[in-house]
Amino acid sequence: MPVTSAALLLHHGRGADAHVLIAHMGGPFWARKDEGAWSIPKGLVEPGEDVEAAARREFAEELGVPAPDGPVVDLGAFRYSSGKVVHVLAVEVPAWLVGSPDDPASPELTARAGISTAQVEWPPRSGRRVDVPEVDRAVWFPLERARPLLVAGQQPVLDALATATS
Template sequence: MPRQSAGILLYRKTNNELEVLLVHPGGPFFVKKDLGSWTIPKGEYDDSEEALAAAQREFEEEIGSPVTGTFLPLGTIRQKGGKVIQAWAVEGDLDADAIVSNTFELAWPPKSGKVETYPEVDKAVWFSVAEAKTRINEKQAELIDRLVALVV
């Protein structure tokens, strides 16, 4: 069975323009990566947890605040590595500069024996739909298209 993740695509309307919140992964692998590296706040879950509950939990872990509202199902997508992501959109607003992500530990550099702590998400940014589609993981761009079809 493929790995499964659940996530939230937070959106807002500013001056009649739709914007979406994307996050950039933390850690040494993504430090110099930009286009195609951004993602919706998401994370893995197992069959003991409901997908929407997992999406809400992951959002709070990666952003540092809970997400509430009317959740619009965006369906699922499959990423290149085979991971299946189930997503929901919800309208809301937050200060992207004030996120507080959970952390993880990683031996870095490899085989150095030195363990460093990194944020799971190192930044969040509100992007226009057009800009978001250039930044997001290419398979997740479909989620933005589905959001636009629902709310525009």
């Protein structure tokens, strides 16, 4: 059975004019990378856990704030070349949220208390383990700018969002 993750994609605007909130992966490996180094906030679905509950939990763990409430649109399940499956849900947020004190976007997520970390070997093959934030920043991008930034397996999600919000 493939590994299944749940993701929550926040957006504002509709169709091709939509903007999405994506997060840059944290740690030294990703520090100087941009294209292909961003992701929709996501994480593993625990056994017996509801997909929406998992997506909201992972959003809060990675960004350090709860996901905004609102109607959820199921964009579907997307399979990576590795076989991993990511089930993506979308929530439209009001435009006033962007740039407000309640905006989950942050140029420096590592300053937020409670964000999740992962342990990685750094430098590679050194045997030294360090804790790094899973993501280090979150930014709103127009769909077409977000596309090359996202990891390849998540790029089709943007087409699903554009179709669902047209």
